[in-house]
Amino acid sequence: MLALFFRDIRLGIRAGGGALTGVLFFLAVIATIPFGVGPDLNLLSRIGPAILWIGALLASLLGLDRLFQADREDGSLDLLILAEGRHMLAFTVFVKCLAHWTASVLPLVVAAPFLGLFMNMKPAGIGAAALTLLVGTPAITFIGAVGAAVTVVLPRGGLLISVLVLPLVIPVLIFGVSASYAAVAEPDPFLPPFLILAALTLFLAVIGPVAAALALRYAAD
Amino acid sequence: MRWFGANSFATPTAGVVVAHIKSFLEEFQRDKTQFCCDAKLLRRIALDDGESMRLIAENLSGERGGEAVFAGVGFDLAAGESLTVTGPNGAGKSTLLRVIAGLLPTAAGNVRLDGGGEEWPTVAASSHYLGHQNAMKTALSVAENLRFWQDFAGQPQLGVGEALEMVGLGGLDHLPYGYLSTGQRRRAAIAKLLVSYRPIWLLDEPTAGLDKASEAQFSALMRVHLEDGGIVIAATHLPLGLEGAKTLEMGGSPSPMPC
Numbered sequence: 001m002l003a004l005f006f007r008d009i010r011l012g013i014r015a016g017g018g019a020l021t022g023v024l025f026f027l028a029v030i031a032t033i034p035f036g037v038g039p040d041l042n043l044l045s046r047i048g049p050a051i052l053w054i055g056a057l058l059a060s061l062l063g064l065d066r067l068f069q070a071d072r073e074d075g076s077l078d079l080l081i082l083a084e085g086r087h088m089l090a091f092t093v094f095v096k097c098l099a100h101w102t103a104s105v106l107p108l109v110v111a112a113p114f115l116g117l118f119m120n121m122k123p124a125g126i127g128a129a130a131l132t133l134l135v136g137t138p139a140i141t142f143i144g145a146v147g148a149a150v151t152v153v154l155p156r157g158g159l160l161i162s163v164l165v166l167p168l169v170i171p172v173l174i175f176g177v178s179a180s181y182a183a184v185a186e187p188d189p190f191l192p193p194f195l196i197l198a199a200l201t202l203f204l205a206v207i208g209p210v211a212a213a214l215a216l217r218y219a220a221d
Numbered sequence: 222m223r224w225f226g227a228n229s230f231a232t233p234t235a236g237v238v239v240a241h242i243k244s245f246l247e248e249f250q251r252d253k254t255q256f257c258c259d260a261k262l263l264r265r266i267a268l269d270d271g272e273s274m275r276l277i278a279e280n281l282s283g284e285r286g287g288e289a290v291f292a293g294v295g296f297d298l299a300a301g302e303s304l305t306v307t308g309p310n311g312a313g314k315s316t317l318l319r320v321i322a323g324l325l326p327t328a329a330g331n332v333r334l335d336g337g338g339e340e341w342p343t344v345a346a347s348s349h350y351l352g353h354q355n356a357m358k359t360a361l362s363v364a365e366n367l368r369f370w371q372d373f374a375g376q377p378q379l380g381v382g383e384a385l386e387m388v389g390l391g392g393l394d395h396l397p398y399g400y401l402s403t404g405q406r407r408r409a410a411i412a413k414l415l416v417s418y419r420p421i422w423l424l425d426e427p428t429a430g431l432d433k434a435s436e437a438q439f440s441a442l443m444r445v446h447l448e449d450g451g452i453v454i455a456a457t458h459l460p461l462g463l464e465g466a467k468t469l470e471m472g473g474s475p476s477p478m479p480c
Contacts, residue, residue, distance in 0.1 A: 003372030007361070014360045075354025078324055079370070085346030086375055220324045 001087060005099045011070075012103030018063050019103045026059040026108050030115040041120045048119030049129045049180035053173055055115070056108045056133055057140060061165060063104045064144040065151070065158035067096065068216065072152050081220060089213040093145055097209060101141045109133045121184075128183030128190065132197060136176040139201040142208030143168045149215035172200055273336040274300045276321075276344065276421060276452050280330035283313060283320040289328065290316045291471055300420070303443070303453040303463050308471030314456035315353070317471065318423050321454065322350045334421075341420060348421040353429070355410035359399030363390065363409050366398055367416050374417035384415040389438060403430040411439060414446075422446060424455040437462065 012019040033051050034044060071077040080092050112133050116126035147165040151157030175197040182188035275297060282292040290313035296304055306314045319325040321332050323345040334344045341347035357366045367381045385391050388408040393401070401409060407430045414422055422443070428436045440462035443453050447463070455461055 001373075003369050007358070007365070007369045010365070011358055011360055073354070074358065075352050075356035076358070078322075078350060078352055079356050079374075081324060082322055082345050082348065082350055083374065085343055087373070220319075 001091070001095050004092065004095050005102075008096055008099030009103045012063075012100065018066060019107065022059040022062050022104050023107045023111055025062055026055050026111060027115065029055040029058065030118055034118055045120040045122065045125070048116060048121040049125060049184075050177050051119060052112055052116060052121075052129050053133070053136075053177050053180065056105075056112065056137060057169060057173055059108055060105045060137055060140050061144060061162045062158075063100070064141075064148050064161050064165070067100055067145060067148040068152045068212075069148070069157065077152075077216070078220070081216065089217065090209040093149070093209040093212045093216070094205070097138075097141050097145050100145075101138050105137045105141060109137060125180065125184040129180040132176045132179045132194065135194070135201060136172050136197045139172045139197075139204045140165075140169050142201075142204040143172075145208050145212040146215065149212035149219065152216065152219050172197065175200065274341070274420060274450070274452070275335040276332070276454075277335060278321065278330065278332045281317070281320065281327060281332060282329040283316045283325060284328040285316055285325075292329070294469065294471075295330070296467065296469060298452050298454070298467070300450040300452060301447050303447055303455070303466040304469055305461060305463065305466045306454065306456040306469045306471060307458065312471035314471055315425050318350070318352075318425050318454065318456055322348055322423050324350070337420075344421065347419055348423050349414045349417075349419040350423045350425075351410060351414060351427055352425045355406050356413070357398045357406065357410060359397065361398060362395055363398050363401070364394035366409070367394075367412060370413050371416040374419075376418040377416065378418040379415045381412075381416060384412040385409070387415055387438075387442060388412045389435065404432055404435060407431055408435055411442070415442070420450065421452045422454070424453065424457075426457060427455055428457065428459055428461065 030051060033047075037043060037047070068077060071080065080087075081089060083092070109130060112130045113126045116129055121129070144161065144165050147161035148157070150164065151160050154160065175193045178188070179190055179193040179197055182190040182193060277297050279295050281294040283290050283294075294317060298304055306317060308314055316325065320327055321344060323332075323343070332344055334341060334347060337343075337347055356370075357363075361369075363385065364381050367384065371377050371381065379387065382391070382394060385394055388411050390401075390405060390408055390412065393405070398406065398409065407428075411427065428439060431439065436459070443455075443461065443463060447453060453463070453466075
């Protein structure tokens with residue numbers, strides 16, 4: 001299983017893996033916002049956490065279509081499914097999600113504090129946004145895996161995945177942003193939304209891979 | 222052993238090929254006995270005890286997209302036996318292999334593995350499946366690909382370097398898989414069968430893209446696997462050079478098949 005994790009990370013980082021695409025997209029979104037909104041620093045710092053979250057959410061949806069499709073195209077997916085007796089398919093999917101998150105989404109979390117500076121965010125707000133992204137983005141990957149598994153047979157499934165997945169990740173977005181706001185807006189408590197965010201991630205870490213494994217099992221043809 | 226490396230594409234005469242296969246087989250046997258002293262020996266003892274691993278399919282039907290592709294297929298293979306599945310395009314050879322592997326549901330009938338014991342509980346768990354695609358990543362090197370499949374599949378048999386020597390790709394392990402030619406890619410995928418042990422090999426057009434010498438080499442590998450108590454089912458248009466192989470002719474119309 002560790003072998004699968006490292007293989008997927010290596011594939012993501014190497015040429016054509018597309019791990020950098022997400023970061024570049026994230027950078028492009030955040031860098032254009034101040035130009036669009038105008039030089040109102042208060043406004044920027046107020047919408048900062050939300051923009052960071054929306055940018056990270058969209059960027060992490062970008063690479064999802066290749067999560068299983070690349071394996072399906074070269075026949076690896078058949079062998080991953082055949083190995084079910086040795087490695088439960090849901091666990092295989094879970095490991096693939098973790099590897100995808102590490103290679104493509106973790107760079108977004110690392111980049112978020114720097115991009116937070118673009119948005120004139122306070123240090124506490126930047127820290128809270130990065131922390132909530134760290135805890136919340138795995139949930140996006142786990143839901144996305146379900147979408148990727150359902151659309152694995154479609155050659156251009158990327159957009160469809162986003163459409164399928166977006167309604168389901170709205171709760172993650174809501175609690176992520178409200179926790180980030182709570183860190184800077186005084187009366188709001190930080191911990192409750194943050195804990196709900198963590199709970200969402202844990203919940204989806206179980207449901208997502210199981211559902212994706214089911215979808216993959218029946219998508220085999 | 223490097224008699225058929227990357228650079229020697231001269232066409233050897235039949236006699237030379239036979240001599241090569243002989244020396245190759247001897248060397249293979251020697252390597253194997255050296256290398257697999259513990260795990261393999263144990264497995265062999267277990268096989269000798271049980272002696273009766275059988276892959277049995279009864280009245281098997283398969284369908285694709287709700288349409289029956291074949292029906293009433295049956296066979297009974299004991300350890301050391303092979304089955305060659307032939308037939309025109311669209312006769313359902315690939316579908317049959319995928320049904321046997323468990324990648325497609327059976328429309329009727331069943332496939333089972335008898336006498337596999339605890340180590341080989343199901344057909345899927347005891348099979349290597351070599352499909353049309355090679356299941357190798359072009360961005361990774363040949364060795365990285367093979368090492369991954371060895372780790373993932375478990376039951377390591379040959380080392381990566383040795384397996385590549387067996388298929389005549391010794392010394393190419395550091396190259397990205399994408400740099401290999403079609404035939405070399407196929408050979409690297411065949412090396413995948415050797416890095417971890419499975420008693421059943423399900424091969425879909427295994428020699429597609431291989432030259433004559435590689436075909437002969439691959440037949441030798443299959444024979445060694447069979448001698449070792451393995452089972453081979455191969456869908457093919459070309460003779461695979463397996464003596465005593467049972468054949469299953471898949472026709473356009475479903476018909477009951479003798480074993």
